[in-house]
Amino acid sequence: MNLAIVLQKPMNKAKTRLKNWLSLYERIGLADSMLYDVLNTLSKVSSIDAVGIVTSDARAIAIAKQFGVHIFHEGEDALGMNQAIQFVVETLPRDVQHLFIFPADIPLISCDEITNLVKMVKNHSVSVIPCKKGTGTNVLVLSPPGVIQTAFGLNSREEHCLLAKKAGLHYWVFHSSSLSLDIDTIDDLLLLKTMGQGTKTKDFLERNQIFKC
Template identity: 55%
Template structure:
């Protein structure tokens, strides 16, 4: 049995690096739209046995219900890694493989995730890099407790070190669309280029965000 867990911090605390471009309400709207896209895709992946989300955000909880995701309520915001540890400790013993994903990768597709999940695991730890190849946008642990997670700055190197500390092999996986997390103003152009058909694409255009971004570049 495999499980996929999506991490979602409170939406009002999300995407603070976009403060100069987006209002607080727009940041919340963007975070909501991205999580919607992520859960919608994951809910349709045939090879996923169990879909879960760890969050304390009320809107994220409603989305979890909408897409049939199991909820792990984050009692206190103690950071991603502590939240993951709490969830892993309470997983059903039948879960032999765990994929951990953030809620801000709205370009993922059913086919890409299904391909990832169906691959035969050659190693216990598979790390999927973000676009700059320093952070981790996806992590497969088989079994789920094989290493402690180290999401945050330079997490790829930290996950490598954690694997080596316990003497297990790791692999850098390939998943192009999974690598596009949306954190900065320039990241929004990835939505414009690749995101047609997503709620995130519709949202940034309904809010005039791309036009505002282009005008800001012209002025600067």
């Protein structure tokens, strides 16, 4: 079974690196639109058997319910991505063979790319999809779910590869244009402006005239 989970911290604490450009209202709206785009895409991919969200945020739960997504209720104080994932992994049934871990801030995510990814993870224990900029991991696939502990944070791309290597596991790095843009900074938003045709996120930014900043 292929399970995809999406991580969403409380929206009023999300996207703080955009504080200088966007108001709290705009940052919540941005997080809301990106989550919609990610869940909308994932729930259309036929080779993903189930989609879940890990969150304590009421707004995120309401969006997830529109897509019939399973809700993993996290405690109110979000303790970070790694703890949120650990909590999910501990509760999963044994028939989950591949756990696809997604952030909620990759609105360019596409059905075709996820379909490709699902085909390609079969021969690997750990699949790392890096972010375009810097040294991070955008998407991580663990086969099976607890095969390594996750290490989201500083240099997570290298950390995930190192953890797999140390455990003697097969791992690979998959470069994907649609999965590599996570929205953290104003430059990311500007890129989204040119590439995000058809996404709810681009619509939200345009309706709120956010590109005028």
